[in-house]
Amino acid sequence: MVHVRPAVQAVPAYKPGRNPADLAREIGVEKAIKLASNEVAFPPLPAVLEAVARVMAETNRYPDNGALLVTEALAEHYGVDPAQVVAGCGGVSLCQQLAQSFNDPGTSMAFAWRSFEMYPLQAQVVGARSIQVPLVPGRPGGSPDTHDLEALAAAIDDTTRLVWVCNPNNPTGTAVRRAELVRFLDAVPEDTLVVLDEAYREFVTDPDVPDGLELMRGRPNVAVLRTFSKAYAMAGLRVGYVIAEDPAVAQALRKTHVPFSVSVPAQAAAVAALGSGEEVRRRCAAVVAERDRLTAALRDRGLEVSDSQANFVWLPLGEQTAAVAAALEARAVITRPFAGEGIRVTVGSPEEDDIFLATLDDVRSLVAPA
Numbered sequence: 001m002v003h004v005r006p007a008v009q010a011v012p013a014y015k016p017g018r019n020p021a022d023l024a025r026e027i028g029v030e031k032a033i034k035l036a037s038n039e040v041a042f043p044p045l046p047a048v049l050e051a052v053a054r055v056m057a058e059t060n061r062y063p064d065n066g067a068l069l070v071t072e073a074l075a076e077h078y079g080v081d082p083a084q085v086v087a088g089c090g091g092v093s094l095c096q097q098l099a100q101s102f103n104d105p106g107t108s109m110a111f112a113w114r115s116f117e118m119y120p121l122q123a124q125v126v127g128a129r130s131i132q133v134p135l136v137p138g139r140p141g142g143s144p145d146t147h148d149l150e151a152l153a154a155a156i157d158d159t160t161r162l163v164w165v166c167n168p169n170n171p172t173g174t175a176v177r178r179a180e181l182v183r184f185l186d187a188v189p190e191d192t193l194v195v196l197d198e199a200y201r202e203f204v205t206d207p208d209v210p211d212g213l214e215l216m217r218g219r220p221n222v223a224v225l226r227t228f229s230k231a232y233a234m235a236g237l238r239v240g241y242v243i244a245e246d247p248a249v250a251q252a253l254r255k256t257h258v259p260f261s262v263s264v265p266a267q268a269a270a271v272a273a274l275g276s277g278e279e280v281r282r283r284c285a286a287v288v289a290e291r292d293r294l295t296a297a298l299r300d301r302g303l304e305v306s307d308s309q310a311n312f313v314w315l316p317l318g319e320q321t322a323a324v325a326a327a328l329e330a331r332a333v334i335t336r337p338f339a340g341e342g343i344r345v346t347v348g349s350p351e352e353d354d355i356f357l358a359t360l361d362d363v364r365s366l367v368a369p370a
């Protein structure tokens with residue numbers, strides 16, 4: 001028997017989400033809907049389709065390993081130096097690079113929990129300790145759904161190399177506000193890197209939720225992670241990026257980059273997507289309107305739903321979570337359950353959300369009689 005590293009053996013096996021076409025076939029319906037992965041319900045941007053088609057004839061060549069055009073386009077878009085920007089094969093790849101570049105075995109990574117599942121996985125793989133700081137209720141009497149930044153700051157010790165603040169938080173959708181985030185950043189030791197994970201930034205509507213890039217200015221231990229997967233409708237193309245105040249942080253990430261992992265079509269698509277700002281803003285406004293409608297409809301049903309600043313909503317169903325999600329899936333609606341805690345539901349199209357709401361009504365009377 002070969003020797004798999006114990007840290008890797010301990011990583012839970014990857015469990016893929018249900019594919020809607022397979023599920024529909026299995027349960028004998030025409031169509032299943034997937035509200036599980038926080039994609040937008042819109043098709044790829046027209047400029048992205050055009051750009052990808054244009055470069056396909058160049059895919060006999062390796063991509064530019066430094067993703068120069070994407071890096072420059074992002075630098076111009078955000079008014080930063082290209083040396084501060086690193087593109088990666090999706091935000092998840094950058095999560096891995098951050099762990100590899102900043103966490104030696106025996107060091108620690110701190111983050112709220114529950115938050116994005118990649119954080120503890122990446123810590124485990126590099127042999128770092130996860131410091132998980134429980135979420136707290138954002139509203140009196142509510143379920144735990146919000147970062148406790150004071151506790152997060154207090155949990156940092158001299159082994160902590162990396163701290164994540166997922167804002168808005170996946171999977172609960174809540175966001176931390178400017179004053180508390182500034183207080184937090186002021187409290188973090190200067191030699192500990194704070195990454196503001198803003199994968200859902202484009203869906204934020206609360207003016208008091210700060211733009212991480214503004215808070216980053218003048219703080220060399222702060223970086224911001226964003227992605228083209230969500231608002232830019234490019235989840236299948238895989239491009240994310242980190243912008244760091246200190247170019248040395250970006251340089252460290254380039255060193256753990258898997259060579260050529262941002263493909264030729266992905267690079268062309270990212271540049272084209274950045275030029276489609278108007279259309280992206282229109283689409284995000286539609287997602288936000290639908291998010292608010294979905295939230296109101298769920299509250300009308302007596303469910304506790306926090307204000308989401310992302311493109312998903314969180315149903316804290318506790319012990320009913322697994323049963324409700326399974327029953328929804330049996331009726332062709334795929335959501336993302338976290339057993340014992342809640343279900344994350346991606347904002348879909350109005351038609352998809354109506355199907356979800358009607359199916360939830362059926363299911364709740366079955367598994368959670370009022």
Ligand SMILES: Cc1ncc(COP(=O)(O)O)c(C=O)c1O
Pocket residue numbers: 037038089090091092093116166170197199226227228229235239240
């Ligand atoms: C909080 C958060 N960060 C980062 C990512 C990375 O996304 P991607 O790898 O698609 O860029 C995701 C994706 O779900 C996310 O939810």
